[in-house]
Amino acid sequence: MVARMHRSATPRKGRTGRPRSAEADQAILRATRAALVDVGWGRLTMGEVAARAGVAKTTLYRRWANKNELVVDAVAVLFDELELPDRGCLRADIEGVVLQFGALLARPETKTALMAVVAESTTDEALRERIRSAIVERQKRLVLLGRARAQARGELPPDAPGEDGERAAARNMDLIFDVIAGAVVHRTLVSGEPVNAEWGREFAALLLSGLSVALG
Numbered sequence: 001m002v003a004r005m006h007r008s009a010t011p012r013k014g015r016t017g018r019p020r021s022a023e024a025d026q027a028i029l030r031a032t033r034a035a036l037v038d039v040g041w042g043r044l045t046m047g048e049v050a051a052r053a054g055v056a057k058t059t060l061y062r063r064w065a066n067k068n069e070l071v072v073d074a075v076a077v078l079f080d081e082l083e084l085p086d087r088g089c090l091r092a093d094i095e096g097v098v099l100q101f102g103a104l105l106a107r108p109e110t111k112t113a114l115m116a117v118v119a120e121s122t123t124d125e126a127l128r129e130r131i132r133s134a135i136v137e138r139q140k141r142l143v144l145l146g147r148a149r150a151q152a153r154g155e156l157p158p159d160a161p162g163e164d165g166e167r168a169a170a171r172n173m174d175l176i177f178d179v180i181a182g183a184v185v186h187r188t189l190v191s192g193e194p195v196n197a198e199w200g201r202e203f204a205a206l207l208l209s210g211l212s213v214a215l216g
Helices: 022-043 046-053 057-063 067-079 090-106 108-121 125-153 162-190 197-215
Strands: none
Touching (some): 022 046, 022 057, 022 067, 022 108, 067 125, 090 108, 090 125, 090 197, 108 125, 108 162, 162 197
């Protein structure tokens, strides 16, 4: 899924010239993640990234206004690797995506980049909004897909009709995403505990018990 380059990293309006290179984009984002691991947020510069990627610094600035935007996009591409294969039932689907998510967060490049931009976003509303749009909102697709499959199997009830039903379903999906993402991020990045098969099974069972009450 990395090949579907991230939608938020698009040329700015009014720019002209040669078309963007997907290969250059990937090289820049890889270099950004590697530089973060090696030198940390404080010492990361656009010049450092350009040198590692083998491109001119002006090439970076044609794509990203600053290192905040660049790092968010570098993280977002990693999260686009998450998938939700159909494993036959909702519990197995949840376990599968939780394990993928935990493995992704355990990678040094993901951990370093995500913690850096989240920390920086506490005083930067524009950066916080970019994280929401480029990472959070895009990954809600997994919750929507899981719900649709579970409803098709009869594991979850259909959404209530009308606008009220749509709003309730949207609120539920937001809450489910927050529960899953929050639990995995806390366990991996805060507690430093593994997201393994045993924990995935226990978490899926707990989440499903709550869903049966909330949606039943």
